Structures are given as structure tokens and as C-alpha cells.
Amino acid sequence: MTNILMIEDDPDFSIFLGEYLERYNIKITNFEDPFLGLSANISSYDLLILDLTLPGMDGLEVCKEVADNYDIPIIISSARSDVTDKIMGLQIGADYYLPKPYDPKEMYAVIQSLLRRKKKSNKLQEQRDSIFDFDKRTNSIYFNKEQLALTQAEYEVLICLLENKNAIVSREQIVNNSESLSDSYSKSLDVIIGRLRTKLNDNSKNPKYLHSIRGLGYKISQ
Template sequence: MIEILMIEDDPEFSLFLGEYLEKYNIKITNYEDPYLGLSAGISNYDLLILDLTLPGMDGLDVCKEISSKYDIPIIISSARSDVSDKIMGLQIGADYYLPKPYDPKEMYAVIQSLLRRSKKINKEEDANSDFIFDKTKHKIFFKKEELILTQAEYEVMIVLLENKNAIVSREQIVNASTSLSDSYSKSLNVIIGRLRSKLEDSSKNPKHLHSIRGLGYKLSQ
């Protein structure tokens, strides 16, 4: 099932769209509050549908925040007709701007297009990598073998994979993982240790999962 995060302050509209997309094995989880949406474990979703007129925070700020931290396709769905909003949204990370009102068939077509493009890019990037992941099937492969992971391990690995070769802070990992709640907790240390074991990595001389003192962690291929 395709998992879509929606940040939309009109619950009737999100319900209507969700009921339509459900026919195509697409599940929408909507948050009316943008702050709750930002802490909803974004890396667990395949795509984001984002309204611009939101309570307490402008949708463009939400778009900028998410696109700077996560590799997720973003569709802006808004009744705001100012062309400057469209231009700004696309410049700061949105992949598509779909003005309201629209036929849900059009939204479905856009979703399919973006997910096809995203999968193609992931395949190209992973061609020479030891890691392959498929979020739609909730699976991660290492050297062509599927990793057997707990939910928490999977969430941490997805964050690291989506930011491969970049340093990811403990706070980023915790905020993107529904199974973790405290960046200062030793539970993240335990998870990192278990992941190293499953990757046959040494903590003293790691090949893949590196601890960057005072900054966080980095996953390299």
C-alpha cells in the first residue's frame, strides 16, 4: 500500500480525497495542524500532499522545512491562485503545484507520475550501492539480502538511507521515527549497535555506519 502524508486543514476535503484514492491501494494520513504533520515520521511516507493555508504556519514554510530534510515527493494542493506562491513552492522543493478545485483523478495521475519518477531515480542511485530499499513494501536489502529489522531499526535505517553520505543528527533521526521519542535516550545507541551488527560493521573501524562525534551519524555505501 502506498502511504501518503497529507497536511490539510479541511478534514472533509482530505476525507473525500482519501476515500477516492483508497480504491487504488493508496492510504492518506492527514494532519490539520502543520506542527503535528512535521513530527509525523515523514520518512515513513511515500509522498506528501501539502496545503498552503494552514493554522499557525504557512504551507510554504512547511514545504521548505520538509524538502530540506527529507527526500520525499511533494505536491502542493492549494486554492491560493497567486502565481508567486506557485513559483516559490517549486523553487523551495515542491515537485508539483495542483490548484484547487481539481478532479481527484488528476491528483491520482500526478501521484502515479511522481512515484514512478522517484522509483526510477532511486534505482539509478542504488545501482552501485550495497543498499536497496523499497518503502512501498517496507523492505531494505543489504548486498542483495533482505535485512530483518524491528520497526525502530527500519525507521532509523530509512532516515539514514534517505540522507546517504550526509551527516544526520540524533534529533533528525528521532523526529522522523515514530518508535523513538528522546534524542538523548540510550535507545538510539542500542539501535545503532544492532544495525552495525546486522551490517557486519565494526564500531571502531566502520565501513558503512559511522558515528560523527557531536554531530550524529552517517551511512555510506
């Protein structure tokens, strides 16, 4: 379920939107008081929907506070039509400005778009932080930011494992994805695995990266 924090001083509107989004497995938790909203464990939510006209604190202040301290998409949902508010909101950290009134279908589409973007961004960050990286366009594999010198067979075996990182890959699957190999029972795969361990400086008795799973296949991890 997607959990959304909403800071909106119109309870009827928050209930209306919440009932619509619930059919898409999206739960809204609304706070009419912005101070309560800011103390609501924001990092546990997937996204924030924020009104601008709030009691005791302007929504733009709330937006800046959240953007400065949390990694969460922010949608400003406001009846304030001043273009200055829109520009200011986007400049201080909002990801989208949706003027009221709007069809809840539009809000749903915006939510989906922002969550997809965040998921893609997180995935790219994971790849950047990874010990392994690869570029299939140039048949290149990098280990600790340095390109590995690999034979074609070594590349085919390693890329198959990397594309299934942290999962056990059977000998048959590796062979089927490697044009240089033809028999899953052949010792040639074991020889290649041994050469890869050498190039990764990985101890076969206590491997850190390339693991042999008895009777099942191989797994690469980091």
C-alpha cells in the same frame, strides 16, 4: 500499500480525497495542524500532499522544512492562485503544484507519476553505488569503476549473472544466454567461472561476489 501524508486544514476535503484514493490502495493520513504534521515521522511516508493556507504556519514554510530535511515527493494542493506562490513552492522543493479545485483523478495521476520518478531515481542511485556496472551497448562490464578485460564467453556469462543479481541462475539458463557455450554439463562453464573469479580477485572457497550454489547454479552478489 502507498502511504501518503497530507497536511490539510479542510477535513471534509481530505476525507473525500482519501476515499477516492483508497480504491487504488493508497492510504492518506491527514493532519490539520502543520506542527503535528511535521512531527509525524515523515520519512515513513511515500509522498506529501500539502495545503498552503494552514493554521499557525504558512504552507510554504512547511514545504521548505520538509524539502530541506526529507527525501520525499511533495505535491502542493492549494486554492491560492497567486503565481508567486506556485513559483516559490517549486523553487523551495515542491515537485508539483496542483491548484484547487481539481478532479481526484488528476491527483491520482500526479501521485503515480511522482512515485514512478522516485523509484527510477532510486534505481539509478543503486546502480551508481554498485560495485558492478555494465553497458550492453559497448559490451563493457566495470568492477569497482574499472573496466574488466573479458573474453566474449566471460562477458556473456557475467552479464547473465549481473542481470539476475542476487538470484540463483541455473547452468542451463547461463548456457542458453551465452552464444559461446553449448552444453550446460560441459566443464567449459566451470572454467569460465574460475577465470571470472580470478579477475574479480574472488576466493572460490570463501567467495564474496561469485557464488556456486550446489545442484542449482550460480549467483552473483555484492
